[in-house]
Amino acid sequence: MPDSPKRRDFLGLTALWGVVIAMGTALAGVMRLPKPAVQPGPLRVFKLGDPAQYAVGSATRIEAGGFFLFHEEQGFHAISSVCTHLGCVVAHTEGEGFACPCHGSRFSTDGSVIGGPAPAALPWLEVVLSPDGQLQVNAESTVSKGTRFQV
Amino acid sequence: MTPIQEFLENIKQAPRHIRESAMRNGKVPETDRERSQSTFHNLFLHMQSVRTDRRSLRFASTFGLGLILTASFFVLTITGILLMVYYKPGVELAYNSVKDIHFVVPAGRFIRNIHRWSAHLMVLAAFLHMARVFYTGSYKRPREFNWLIGLSLLVFTLGLSFTGYLLPWDQLAYWAVTIGANIANSPKEVTDAIGITAWFDPGKFQKQLLLGANYVGQESLIRFYVLHVAILPVLISAFMGLHFWRVRKDGGLSRDESKPAPPARIGDRDVEVFAPTKTYGLMAVVRGRTPVVGRSPEGSVSSWPNLLWAELAAFMFTIAVTLVLSYFFDAPLKEMANPAIPENPAKAPWYFLGLQELVSYSAFMGGVGIPSIVLIGLGLIPYLDRDPRGVGIWFGGPAGKRTFWQSAAYGLASVLALLAVTVNFGWLRTWFPTIPQIAIIILNPATVIVAFYAAWSLWVLRRTGSIRMSAIALFTCFLAGFIVLTAMGSIFRGPNWHFYWWPSQWPTH
Numbered sequence: 001m002p003d004s005p006k007r008r009d010f011l012g013l014t015a016l017w018g019v020v021i022a023m024g025t026a027l028a029g030v031m032r033l034p035k036p037a038v039q040p041g042p043l044r045v046f047k048l049g050d051p052a053q054y055a056v057g058s059a060t061r062i063e064a065g066g067f068f069l070f071h072e073e074q075g076f077h078a079i080s081s082v083c084t085h086l087g088c089v090v091a092h093t094e095g096e097g098f099a100c101p102c103h104g105s106r107f108s109t110d111g112s113v114i115g116g117p118a119p120a121a122l123p124w125l126e127v128v129l130s131p132d133g134q135l136q137v138n139a140e141s142t143v144s145k146g147t148r149f150q151v
Numbered sequence: 152m153t154p155i156q157e158f159l160e161n162i163k164q165a166p167r168h169i170r171e172s173a174m175r176n177g178k179v180p181e182t183d184r185e186r187s188q189s190t191f192h193n194l195f196l197h198m199q200s201v202r203t204d205r206r207s208l209r210f211a212s213t214f215g216l217g218l219i220l221t222a223s224f225f226v227l228t229i230t231g232i233l234l235m236v237y238y239k240p241g242v243e244l245a246y247n248s249v250k251d252i253h254f255v256v257p258a259g260r261f262i263r264n265i266h267r268w269s270a271h272l273m274v275l276a277a278f279l280h281m282a283r284v285f286y287t288g289s290y291k292r293p294r295e296f297n298w299l300i301g302l303s304l305l306v307f308t309l310g311l312s313f314t315g316y317l318l319p320w321d322q323l324a325y326w327a328v329t330i331g332a333n334i335a336n337s338p339k340e341v342t343d344a345i346g347i348t349a350w351f352d353p354g355k356f357q358k359q360l361l362l363g364a365n366y367v368g369q370e371s372l373i374r375f376y377v378l379h380v381a382i383l384p385v386l387i388s389a390f391m392g393l394h395f396w397r398v399r400k401d402g403g404l405s406r407d408e409s410k411p412a413p414p415a416r417i418g419d420r421d422v423e424v425f426a427p428t429k430t431y432g433l434m435a436v437v438r439g440r441t442p443v444v445g446r447s448p449e450g451s452v453s454s455w456p457n458l459l460w461a462e463l464a465a466f467m468f469t470i471a472v473t474l475v476l477s478y479f480f481d482a483p484l485k486e487m488a489n490p491a492i493p494e495n496p497a498k499a500p501w502y503f504l505g506l507q508e509l510v511s512y513s514a515f516m517g518g519v520g521i522p523s524i525v526l527i528g529l530g531l532i533p534y535l536d537r538d539p540r541g542v543g544i545w546f547g548g549p550a551g552k553r554t555f556w557q558s559a560a561y562g563l564a565s566v567l568a569l570l571a572v573t574v575n576f577g578w579l580r581t582w583f584p585t586i587p588q589i590a591i592i593i594l595n596p597a598t599v600i601v602a603f604y605a606a607w608s609l610w611v612l613r614r615t616g617s618i619r620m621s622a623i624a625l626f627t628c629f630l631a632g633f634i635v636l637t638a639m640g641s642i643f644r645g646p647n648w649h650f651y652w653w654p655s656q657w658p659t660h
Contacts, residue, residue: 034360034374041364063491085514086333088326088493101495102330103511104648115580117511119340119588 044139051076051135051151059092065139067125068092075148078125078137079111085118098122110145121145195455200399202451203458207404212287212543216280217398218465223273224391225466226473227311230266231380238318240376242369245320246487253484264477270312272473274502277308285532285626286555288541288619289405295533297397300390302530307387309502314379316500317372325367325488326497332362332371334510334518341515344589366490405543495646504640505633511648512578512595521597525629532626536618551623554611558624562631565603569596570639574650604628 046065054060054071061068066089067078081098083090088102097114098107105116112121123142127149130136135151152160161168175193180186206212237256239248252259281301284290290298317328339354363370398404485494499507509517541547546555573596579586607628612621645651646658 034363036363039359039364040370041366041368066491086330086337086510088329088497089491099647101493101647102326102497113580114584115577117513117591119514119591120343 046137046139047130047132048135048137050133051129054135059094061092062137065137067137067139069127069135069137072148075150076127076135077148078127080123080125080139080142082122083118084113084120084122085116090122112145193455195459198395199454199458200403201454203454204403204406205450205452206406206543208452208457208461212406213404214279214283215461215465215468216276216283218462219276219469220273220280221391222466222469223269223276223473224387226269226470227266227273228384230262230269231384233262234266235380240318240373242320242372242488245318245372249319249321249484253481260481261477264480264482265473267482268476268480269469269473270315271500272469273308274312277305278502281305281529282626282630286546286623287405287543288547289543290533291405291539291542292533292537294397294401294405297394297401298533299530300394300397302526304387304390304394306526307383307390311379311383311387312500312502314375314383317367317375318379319484320372320488321483321485322488322492322494323483323485323497325490326494327499327503328371328375329367329493330497330499330507330510331503332358332367334506334514335361337510337514337518340513340588341592344587344592407543409544496644496648498640498644501637501641504644505636506640508636508640508644509597511644512573512597513592515592516595516597521601524601528625532622536622538617538619541619546623547619550615550617551620554615554620554623555627558607558611558627559631561607562604562628563635565607565628566600566632566635569600569603570635572596600632604632 044065046062048054048062048069051071054069054076056071056073059068059070061081062078066082067080069076069078079098081090081092082088083100083102083105085100085103085105088100090098090100090105090107092098095109097109098111100106100116100118103117105118106114107118107122108114110121111124113119124145124147126138126141126143128136128138129149129151174189180189234252237248237252237259239245249263252263254260284298284301313328313331317324336354336358338357339348339352342348342351342354359365361371361374362368363374498504506517506522509521511517513520541551546552578596579591579594604625608621608625611624612618615621642654643650643652645654645656651657
């Protein structure tokens with residue numbers, strides 16, 4: 001019969017591992033503290049009023065929302081103005097596209113990267129009509145390029 | 152003596168007794184023994200060794216950089232606490248409270264200036280201190296671990312600078328931190344390129360951990376504030392204590408042991424000590440590399456007051472420099488943060504501008520990839536270069552000095568050539584607009600320069616057969632690259648991160 005561990009050693013090790021596991025669990029709980037279940041932040045759904053006030057061919061910068069609203073023959077679409085490189089706000093030039101002031105990224109009129117360090121195209125955002133008849137853009141929800149909204 | 156008389160007498164004597172009890176050895180020393188005890192039993196000598204090597208006190212062996220770092224940390228702690236009296240960490244309040252500190256609070260502007268200038272001085276001194284320790288081979292056994300502690304201190308120092316940068320909540324702060332947070336998010340660039348972001352997104356995790364939200368806002372400000380005034384100061388203080396303790400236990404400052412030590416100085420006389428002699432207390436019989444084990448106190452002077460003078464000189468130098476700079480140059484404060492309009496150009500403080508130049512090629516490589524490579528490489532130096540020779544000698548001798556100059560020339564020439572190509576002809580995306588992002592992540596000016604430097608270091612290793620020479624070559628190249636890229640980002644980049652020879656050429660709008 002192999003040597004059974006001494007009772008004192010067994011109790012000592014049990015106590016030690018009990019403490020370690022309790023501390024580890026407590027620590028794991030505390031480590032979750034910096035990650036709340038919901039990320040705080042402003043509401044990123046924007047009501048933009050009557051669609052008729054945006055003339056066909058217009059491009060409007062919605063400063064608070066961080067996007068541009070375009071109205072073309074095929075309908076409305078919104079393109080984010082937050083640079084995909086490091087989060088600066090891009091400027092829009094009619095017919096040329098977008099340019100970022102921070103590190104010189106450039107995007108075509110449909111948001112595709114045509115120069116600079118940006119790793120991805122500017123995302124297109126979801127445009128809908130809200131129940132009260134206003135144009136509504138959800139800046140957290142992206143749609144595929146070319147998706148247009150007909151009122 | 153009646154009890155009442157004794158009581159009155161005690162009241163009369165109380166000031167003297169309080170004074171005596173404050174000094175550990177009590178009354179004014181009368182005998183030689185008491186005089187020596189009053190010296191050895193004070194707090195200063197509790198923290199420092201009783202005797203200091205004369206070579207350690209020479210200005211050229213350290214330039215006092217470690218002391219300047221310590222002094223600037225003390226200045227920062229004191230001025231930081233004073234600023235906390237008025238500073239309010241809220242997005243609506245922060246900017247105006249800093250403005251109050253600047254314009255309304257008596258001496259507030261001066262204190263904020265001192266805080267800012269000693270922060271800059273601390274970062275500069277940390278870089279120089281690291282270079283001094285590296286070039287004198289002071290990271291070698293038994294000091295390897297202290298090199299790692301020092302590296303952690305550098306990271307904490309940069310962390311304190313970065314977190315402090317957001318607190319004024321002005322345009323400069325807001326956009327520099329937006330860029331910083333998006334650099335933390337930049338692993339997304341890689342996970343996107345290989346298409347696994349949906350399952351594994353370390354970038355988003357890091358960004359949310361740092362900001363407490365998806366955007367720079369109130370949660371970010373309070374997080375940066377807590378890091379800046381509590382977590383990082385506590386960490387850096389603890390690591391500083393560890394750093395000093397190891398400096399002393401690892402044998403004091405490194406010095407050239409191959410040359411005979413200058414004679415010891417005891418009192419006013421130079422004394423030759425030939426044999427190891429037990430000179431003081433238990434320190435002499437402790438095992439390990441305490442300052443005197445196996446060695447006589449040759450070449451040493453008593454720390455009190457010789458080391459004390461050196462320390463006070465470094466402290467006074469630091470304070471004088473920060474006071475003069477603070478008197479003439481105000482800390483900047485731009486308009487209040489506006490999330491809708493970025494600062495153009497949005498520049499971080501000078502020590503991050505080398506990195507910002509790199510992120511203008513690839514956010515991930517410049518902001519995460521290459522800094523990680525550099526930090527890991529620096530940490531491994533003492534474990535890869537195990538050659539015990541050349542400790543305490545600048546560049547380890549004439550051969551090292553030659554390697555230094557050659558590497559500096561090579562490092563400067565290659566980074567300048569690469570920048571010239573990039574500024575004049577652009578990079579891959581200029582030539583092949585549809586190139587996939589992964590190609591740019593792997594092959595961009597930042598990775599090319601690292602490859603150039605690694606190749607040079609390997610060539611030096613093959614030519615000299617010495618890992619130490621190869622380490623000097625690599626460190627010097629990176630130092631040259633760091634300086635050139637920092638200058639590039641600070642001086643030669645303007646609006647839209649375009650190249651300008653001078654800020655006066657920037658377009659106005």
